[in-house]
Amino acid sequence: MQVLFKTRYEDDIHFLAKTGEKIRVGLVVLLLIAAPLFLQNYYLAELGLMLVYAIAGIGLMILTGHTGQVSFGHAAFLAIGAYCHSILISHGVPFSVSVVLTVTLSGVIGMLLGRSASKMHGFYLAIATLAFLILVETFLGEWEAVTGGHAGFKVPALKLFGIPLKAMWQQYYLDLFFVFVVVLGAANLFRTPTGRSFLAVRDSELSARSLGVSVEWVKIQSFGVSAAITGLAGVLLAHHLSYLSPEVFGVLESLKLMLMIVVGGLGSILGAIFGAILISLLPIAISFLRDVLPPAVGQQAGLEPLLFGLIIVVFIVFEPQGIYGRWMKIRFFFETFPYYRKSSFVRQKSYLKTERMR
Amino acid sequence: MSAAATLSVRNLSIMFGGVHAVEDVSFDVNPGEIFAIIGPNGAGKSTIFNLISRLYEPSNGSIHYGEHDLLKLPAHKIVKTGIARTFQNIELFEQATVLQNLLVGRHSHSSGNPLTDFAFLPGVKRSELEHRRKVEDIIDLLEIAQYRDERISDLSYGARKNVELARALCAEPSLLLLDEPASGLNNEETDDVGFWLEDIKHDLGVTLVMVEHDMNLVGSIADRVMAINDGRLITIGTPEEVRENAEVQQAYLGVSP
Ligand SMILES: Nc1ncnc2c1ncn2[C@@H]1O[C@H](COP(=O)(O)OP(=O)(O)O)[C@@H](O)[C@H]1O
Ligand SMILES: [Mg+2]
Numbered sequence: 001m002q003v004l005f006k007t008r009y010e011d012d013i014h015f016l017a018k019t020g021e022k023i024r025v026g027l028v029v030l031l032l033i034a035a036p037l038f039l040q041n042y043y044l045a046e047l048g049l050m051l052v053y054a055i056a057g058i059g060l061m062i063l064t065g066h067t068g069q070v071s072f073g074h075a076a077f078l079a080i081g082a083y084c085h086s087i088l089i090s091h092g093v094p095f096s097v098s099v100v101l102t103v104t105l106s107g108v109i110g111m112l113l114g115r116s117a118s119k120m121h122g123f124y125l126a127i128a129t130l131a132f133l134i135l136v137e138t139f140l141g142e143w144e145a146v147t148g149g150h151a152g153f154k155v156p157a158l159k160l161f162g163i164p165l166k167a168m169w170q171q172y173y174l175d176l177f178f179v180f181v182v183v184l185g186a187a188n189l190f191r192t193p194t195g196r197s198f199l200a201v202r203d204s205e206l207s208a209r210s211l212g213v214s215v216e217w218v219k220i221q222s223f224g225v226s227a228a229i230t231g232l233a234g235v236l237l238a239h240h241l242s243y244l245s246p247e248v249f250g251v252l253e254s255l256k257l258m259l260m261i262v263v264g265g266l267g268s269i270l271g272a273i274f275g276a277i278l279i280s281l282l283p284i285a286i287s288f289l290r291d292v293l294p295p296a297v298g299q300q301a302g303l304e305p306l307l308f309g310l311i312i313v314v315f316i317v318f319e320p321q322g323i324y325g326r327w328m329k330i331r332f333f334f335e336t337f338p339y340y341r342k343s344s345f346v347r348q349k350s351y352l353k354t355e356r357m358r
Numbered sequence: 359m360s361a362a363a364t365l366s367v368r369n370l371s372i373m374f375g376g377v378h379a380v381e382d383v384s385f386d387v388n389p390g391e392i393f394a395i396i397g398p399n400g401a402g403k404s405t406i407f408n409l410i411s412r413l414y415e416p417s418n419g420s421i422h423y424g425e426h427d428l429l430k431l432p433a434h435k436i437v438k439t440g441i442a443r444t445f446q447n448i449e450l451f452e453q454a455t456v457l458q459n460l461l462v463g464r465h466s467h468s469s470g471n472p473l474t475d476f477a478f479l480p481g482v483k484r485s486e487l488e489h490r491r492k493v494e495d496i497i498d499l500l501e502i503a504q505y506r507d508e509r510i511s512d513l514s515y516g517a518r519k520n521v522e523l524a525r526a527l528c529a530e531p532s533l534l535l536l537d538e539p540a541s542g543l544n545n546e547e548t549d550d551v552g553f554w555l556e557d558i559k560h561d562l563g564v565t566l567v568m569v570e571h572d573m574n575l576v577g578s579i580a581d582r583v584m585a586i587n588d589g590r591l592i593t594i595g596t597p598e599e600v601r602e603n604a605e606v607q608q609a610y611l612g613v614s615p
Contacts, residue, residue, distance in 0.1 A: 188478035192486060193461075193470030196454075200462045203451035210411050210449075211529060212437040212466030221472050267453065 036169035057272030059229035067222040068202030073133035079249035081234020110227020362389035363424025370419035394580035442531035463528025
């Protein structure tokens, strides 16, 4: 393992402390910026969509992975973001103004949901957020005059500061820009009091309180930040979908977001990004499965949710730290080669409380 | 650091399912003293701490710290009055690092706001560095530098105890409530804790209230001792006086008077 000699507290505040890490992240950033040079439009669109899901994943990660509050209703914030933005720009509101308004609205609705959910735990919270999703979905379907109901809503063409962005690479750079903003912001959050109070509430509400953290307020804030970020993903998603309908933002979409963060690795921003990559590859795997499985199974409508549920369960049982955790192990393996031992990552239980009691 | 003040508890009572866990208990803790609370298991010692830190709602009585009427405050405002605490069963943030735990200890001194934190404005960075400096002082004091970047879940029991004490100190309290600071520690570790507590009292000027079973530790550092049994106060006095008290001896031996 590398030993870091830090000479200033400033060194610790930087999120990329190791040189190797800086290089790796720098390479990924360069690749993402250069992608339009070597990717065809189809793949560029897929990559852009993946970035949008990474944003949504970070949104949910902040709430579930970092604050410990489960939400099975996060697709509702994608819907709120997509619909609110599309409706606003269809009424001639400029893109930049619409993004600010939409993200704010989504955040405020998130805070209200957080307020009513702040006294709930576990199972009840899961049900409450699911109920919220169904409410939003129904509302979007019924309010035909504004949302177009189940007939759908056509998303106006993308325009920024009055300039139409017709080419795929232009839209892609817009997505990429917001990914940078969100990743940077989320990393900032967790090196400052706000983010740490989220972690505190996740791990012990009791001692969080005794150190001056208002647990209710933290939950409201976390729901708000999470919803605002997911709403932003909704804005960008709208331009990828070009046609909105309430069914797109259903339970399955929520499950997909949950799948992303569980598989990626709860509690890390990078995990949300790994999850987004996986989610983008999943449709390929599913269409492959449909071909190889006997038609009676392969053509079943429920194959997708079944697979989602199955993957979540498998990861929770076998790889609770997700792909991110696996990645850490692999990296550690190479850094310490040939000294890696399987037990390096086994939790050290160096005491048993009862043994220590005299 | 908030100014030292007197903690006065009057006629404090709480019931759990019809049983008095604490009944009509009154005591004062003077600024700058080490005040120990002793009593058999289930006597109500931790419950008194939970009442002071407002995690439990008393059925009767009052708690004042200086000019603050604690019963008028919610739990998360208690630390602002200068009272920090540790827990009998160690309540650390398990999946966070030692450093993160200690920085949460600074929460009552920071004015966080999701928007400014998200943008990491220059003011945020400045106060972050300031908190970090304060935290490093405590890390030096309790000699936990080697654990700084470890996750709590990887630490030994003794190290966790130190980290929890350190985290409470990061709040810069004027009064510290310690629930069994030496339980589960070996003799050497217990001696260390004894020295630290005296340092905390003398150098930092913190008033200490501790629940402790180790009578050697209590005898060597406590200025006054309160003995309780079945939620009721038996006696308050110097360690010697309390040790000699007939009722205290009976409570510990389990013989009814
Ligand atoms: N949250 C609670 N709910 C019900 N009973 C409790 C609770 N907390 C404490 N008690 C009861 O109050 C009594 C005192 O407990 P405690 O204060 O923890 O004792 P100790 O003196 O060992 O710290 C015990 O009988 C315990 O069962
Ligand atoms: Mg106790």
